[in-house]
Amino acid sequence: MTDDSFAGERNTGALTADQPGAGGLRAGRRGHMSFVRAHLREYGLLIALVAIMLFFQIATDGILLRPINLTNLILQNSYIVIMALGMLLVIVAGHIDLSVGSVLGFIGALAAVMIVNYDINYWLTAAICIAVGGMIGAAQGFWVAYFRIPSFIVTLAGLLVFKGLTLWLLAGQSVGPFPPGFQLLSSGFVPDLLGGTDLNLLALVLGLALAFLVIVLSVRSRRNAGDDTDEPYALFAAKIGLAALAIVYLSYLMATFRGFPNVLIVMALLISVYMFVTNRTTLGRRIYALGGNEKAAKLSGINTERLTFLTFVNMGMLAALAGLVFAARLNTATPKAGAGFELDVIAAVFIGGASMAGGVGTVVGVVIGAFIMGVMNNGMSILGIGIDYQQVIKGLVLLAAVIFDVLNKQKAA
Amino acid sequence: MTGKLLEMRGITKTFPGVRALDDVSLSVAEGEIHALVGENGAGKSTLMKVLSGVYPHGSYEGQILVDGAEQRFRGIRDSEAAGIAIIHQELALVPTLSIAENLFLGHERARGGVIDRTRTREEATRLLARVGLRENPGTRVGSLGLGKQQLVEIAKALAKKVRLLILDEPTSSLNERDSEALLDLLEDLKRKGVASILISHKLNEIARVADRITVLRDGASVSTIEAGGAPVSEDRIIRDMVGRALTDRYPPRTPRIGKVLMEVRDWTVAHPTDPDRLAVDGVSFDVRAGEVLGIAGLMGAGRTELAMSLFGRAWGKKTSGTVRIEGREADTSTVRRAVEAGLAYVTEDRKQYGLVLDETIRRNVPLANLAGISSGGVLDEARELSVAREYRDKLRIKCSSVAQEAVNLSGGNQQKVVLSKWLFADPKVLILDEPTRGIDVGAKYEIYAIIAELAAQGRAVVVISSEMPELLGITDRIHVMNEGRFVAEMPVADASQERIMAAILRSGQSASARVRTPAPAA
Numbered sequence: 022m023t024d025d026s027f028a029g030e031r032n033t034g035a036l037t038a039d040q041p042g043a044g045g046l047r048a049g050r051r052g053h054m055s056f057v058r059a060h061l062r063e064y065g066l067l068i069a070l071v072a073i074m075l076f077f078q079i080a081t082d083g084i085l086l087r088p089i090n091l092t093n094l095i096l097q098n099s100y101i102v103i104m105a106l107g108m109l110l111v112i113v114a115g116h117i118d119l120s121v122g123s124v125l126g127f128i129g130a131l132a133a134v135m136i137v138n139y140d141i142n143y144w145l146t147a148a149i150c151i152a153v154g155g156m157i158g159a160a161q162g163f164w165v166a167y168f169r170i171p172s173f174i175v176t177l178a179g180l181l182v183f184k185g186l187t188l189w190l191l192a193g194q195s196v197g198p199f200p201p202g203f204q205l206l207s208s209g210f211v212p213d214l215l216g217g218t219d220l221n222l223l224a225l226v227l228g229l230a231l232a233f234l235v236i237v238l239s240v241r242s243r244r245n246a247g248d249d250t251d252e253p254y255a256l257f258a259a260k261i262g263l264a265a266l267a268i269v270y271l272s273y274l275m276a277t278f279r280g281f282p283n284v285l286i287v288m289a290l291l292i293s294v295y296m297f298v299t300n301r302t303t304l305g306r307r308i309y310a311l312g313g314n315e316k317a318a319k320l321s322g323i324n325t326e327r328l329t330f331l332t333f334v335n336m337g338m339l340a341a342l343a344g345l346v347f348a349a350r351l352n353t354a355t356p357k358a359g360a361g362f363e364l365d366v367i368a369a370v371f372i373g374g375a376s377m378a379g380g381v382g383t384v385v386g387v388v389i390g391a392f393i394m395g396v397m398n399n400g401m402s403i404l405g406i407g408i409d410y411q412q413v414i415k416g417l418v419l420l421a422a423v424i425f426d427v428l429n430k431q432k433a434a
Numbered sequence: 435m436t437g438k439l440l441e442m443r444g445i446t447k448t449f450p451g452v453r454a455l456d457d458v459s460l461s462v463a464e465g466e467i468h469a470l471v472g473e474n475g476a477g478k479s480t481l482m483k484v485l486s487g488v489y490p491h492g493s494y495e496g497q498i499l500v501d502g503a504e505q506r507f508r509g510i511r512d513s514e515a516a517g518i519a520i521i522h523q524e525l526a527l528v529p530t531l532s533i534a535e536n537l538f539l540g541h542e543r544a545r546g547g548v549i550d551r552t553r554t555r556e557e558a559t560r561l562l563a564r565v566g567l568r569e570n571p572g573t574r575v576g577s578l579g580l581g582k583q584q585l586v587e588i589a590k591a592l593a594k595k596v597r598l599l600i601l602d603e604p605t606s607s608l609n610e611r612d613s614e615a616l617l618d619l620l621e622d623l624k625r626k627g628v629a630s631i632l633i634s635h636k637l638n639e640i641a642r643v644a645d646r647i648t649v650l651r652d653g654a655s656v657s658t659i660e661a662g663g664a665p666v667s668e669d670r671i672i673r674d675m676v677g678r679a680l681t682d683r684y685p686p687r688t689p690r691i692g693k694v695l696m697e698v699r700d701w702t703v704a705h706p707t708d709p710d711r712l713a714v715d716g717v718s719f720d721v722r723a724g725e726v727l728g729i730a731g732l733m734g735a736g737r738t739e740l741a742m743s744l745f746g747r748a749w750g751k752k753t754s755g756t757v758r759i760e761g762r763e764a765d766t767s768t769v770r771r772a773v774e775a776g777l778a779y780v781t782e783d784r785k786q787y788g789l790v791l792d793e794t795i796r797r798n799v800p801l802a803n804l805a806g807i808s809s810g811g812v813l814d815e816a817r818e819l820s821v822a823r824e825y826r827d828k829l830r831i832k833c834s835s836v837a838q839e840a841v842n843l844s845g846g847n848q849q850k851v852v853l854s855k856w857l858f859a860d861p862k863v864l865i866l867d868e869p870t871r872g873i874d875v876g877a878k879y880e881i882y883a884i885i886a887e888l889a890a891q892g893r894a895v896v897v898i899s900s901e902m903p904e905l906l907g908i909t910d911r912i913h914v915m916n917e918g919r920f921v922a923e924m925p926v927a928d929a930s931q932e933r934i935m936a937a938i939l940r941s942g943q944s945a946s947a948r949v950r951t952p953a954p955a956a
Contacts, residue, residue: 245816302812304811306801306813317789321769323770
């Protein structure tokens with residue numbers, strides 16, 4: 022494997038040298054700034070997140086990045102990120118799912134009724150809940166994929182149906198609290214197996230390992246990209262270096278508090294799995310092709326119906342997982358849980374650079390998009406900005422991000 | 435000699451880094467049909483965009499004069515006011531609106547914002563009569579065929595009191611009969627004082643109707659040929675277009691025909707929306723290894739329907755019949771199974787059905803054979819890259835790198851990407867549907883060479899084409915299809931355009947007699 026990619030690399034050099042016009046050489050001459058300008062989208066998103074974090078860090082007198090707040094921020098955002106991963110696939114496939122907030126609430130209610138009212142084992146409950154989430158996704162995806170009913174309408178119906186079912190299931194009451202074991206899903210922390218005292222050593226070691234992994238994987242994928250990338254090496258190195266530093270720093274901050282929350286591990290695992298699926302598997306490639314041009318994908322032998330169906334099943338399962346996380350965090354299931362979450366999730370995906378038309382969007386973009394929303398929520402709350410203004414500001418940021426995208430694309434064309 | 439309607443003098447238009455037009459001049463006399471030819475990228479469209487105001491005055495150098503007075507168009511509205519209307523290749527009609535509504539879109543016949551239905555209907559009827567379209571003005575445009583839609587476009591231009599009509603490849607998606615009707619209409623309009631600029635790749639049409647022909651090459655006007663009724667030599671036009679004499683329009687080939695690769699028997703397909711109608715009716719044929727088989731026919735003969743239904747029932751309903759590949763019955767019930775059975779279909783509409791336009795070449799090439807660049811569902815990026823480069827080099831795809839998006843390639847290079855996609859799937863039988871549509875002369879030759887190479891590799895190639903010279907030039911054997919049936923078969927040595935047309939007309943006589951000519955008195 023390693024030998025193979027190495028040969029590929031040498032090959033790259035030879036071919037590029039043969040062709041004076043090839044991308045790599047030209048980029049070298051054009052310089053770094055013009056490259057950044059050409060790829061404003063990718064850098065812009067990261068720069069925006071950093072800028073927003075810096076702004077709130079200063080505006081809140083350093084509260085934003087206090088270990089306890091940082092942990093809080095991750096917990097608050099976890100269910101949005103989890104759902105945004107599923108939403109990304111749905112949107113890339115050219116659809117939308119408006120029902121995820123209601124499904125989240127419904128699954129939370131189901132879990133509460135099963136665990137609290139019927140005293141069913143919470144592991145079993147979690148498994149059943151995720152299966153039910155998958156079935157909900159299947160029920161909606163079935164109409165979208167095989168009968169071509171517009172997903173907007175099917176899932177709008179789903180939004181209403183599951184909102185109603187949540188109310189019915191809870192009989193309009195809040196149900197709780199959950200047993201401590203279940204709460205750990207959201208409020209638990211990974212115990213320090215390395216026996217640190219003031220500092221959670223495990224979190225620090227995991228952070229370092231993750232940073233190292235990011236560097237290794239990035240270098241490898243850059244090598245494989247060949248003339249796909251004309252990113253100057255210095256920029257590439259700076260980008261990866263900064264990302265690694267940020268990971269280590271944030272891990273350190275959390276290590277000084279209670280270490281990594283359980284949810285962070287769940288989230289990190291999901292993010293890596295979905296990055297892998299979207300970038301490196303035929304399944305992911307097919308979803309992008311389906312969203313980019315369904316007819317061409319179909320005529321290339323891709324089973325577009327089944328693929329569409331599966332993106333909805335996947336979305337339902339992730340919404341269910343998010344429902345469990347959210348219920349565990351609140352330690353109660355309420356009839357209003359999840360109301361409006363679909364909007365935050367969809368906004369995160371679009372801020373992250375996905376296209377309404379389908380075929381475009383990345384996991385990294387979506388995660389950054391979700392954290393841009395999350396940091397703004399958190400920062401504005403600390404500053405005591407009212408929910409009224411918060412909504413206005415979030416709406417404008419979404420609009421600005423998409424306008425920026427569209428203008429950027431028009432300029433390129 | 436009538437006066438000059440339009441004169442474009444010394445037009446130069448540059449884009450960052452590219453000089454698209456270099457001192458181009460063009461003049462059109464009143465009531466003239468002026469053909470504009472050139473390879474793709476020669477600057478035809480840019481010149482027409484300058485003329486129609488898409489590129490406003492100031493963004494180019496040079497002068498535009500209409501009736502001897504200089505014009506400074508700031509947009510399409512200005513050029514339309516001067517009597518110039520452009521009809522693009524992609525029609526600008528709203529399929530969900532009626533003919534009449536389309537005709538007056540943006541210039542509604544209305545009083546104070548309220549549409550005057552009577553006037554709209556009367557004027558629409560008059561306009562439709564002028565272009566010879568017998569349709570109810572209330573008919574939805576989406577329900578019309580392409581040929582009729584084109585006529586609606588022209589009628590729409592006439593509604594704006596047009597004096598100069600610009601048509602960008604108007605017949606590229608029309609069948610022979612509709613093309614003829616369109617050319618007749620241009621001649622008719624010419625007699626009524628409407629001049630036209632005709633952009634076309636079809637030299638026979640140009641030779642038929644053009645009074646003068648301007649050839650563009652690399653952004654410069656190379657020559658203006660006076661046709662004036664005398665026959666123009668196609669070779670002369672081609673020589674001017676490509677800058678070299680094209681002695682062989684088709685690559686030489688010595689066919690080595692082997693055993694039968696695919697046998698189709700009694701293939702019958704019902705129309706999807708009208709299940710009583712058979713789009714393909716009992717078609718049987720064989721194609722051999724190393725053979726290039728042509729399928730001739732008019733548009734609507736059922737050729738694409740035949741190909742797509744064979745290819746995993748991608749078209750039609752109630753398909754019946756058998757396909758044998760290499761002697762064994764093949765399961766072609768889904769596209770995937772058809773591909774696995776060794777079949778490939780290169781679509782006639784590469785933008786809609788062939789490519790994921792916003793994706794890179796690299797990602798488009800392996801799409802029909804992702805298994806070939808992955809193991810256990812995990813992609814091997816290094817392999818993907820080397821595959822994309824291999825086909826780029828083999829098929830000579832002109833691109834800055836395989837990371838270039840398909841949307842930014844020229845038609846010929848897009849077609850090569852689609853071909854790469856199917857070659858990488860390593861099919862035994864390839865069906866190519868209009869493989870050179872919308873491709874310039876030079877790139878056509880390259881596509882023909884690829885087809886010859888595929889046959890030489892021992893694959894069977896089926897070429898569907900509406901360009902009869904092309905079929906005669908590159909195939910070994912031709913089936914003629916009409917109204918869903920194979921009506922004649924001839925080895926290419928015995929085939930001629932006349933024989934093919936005769937086969938079509940003779941087979942259609944019984945059917946069309948019922949429709950078009952009143953039955954003779956018994």
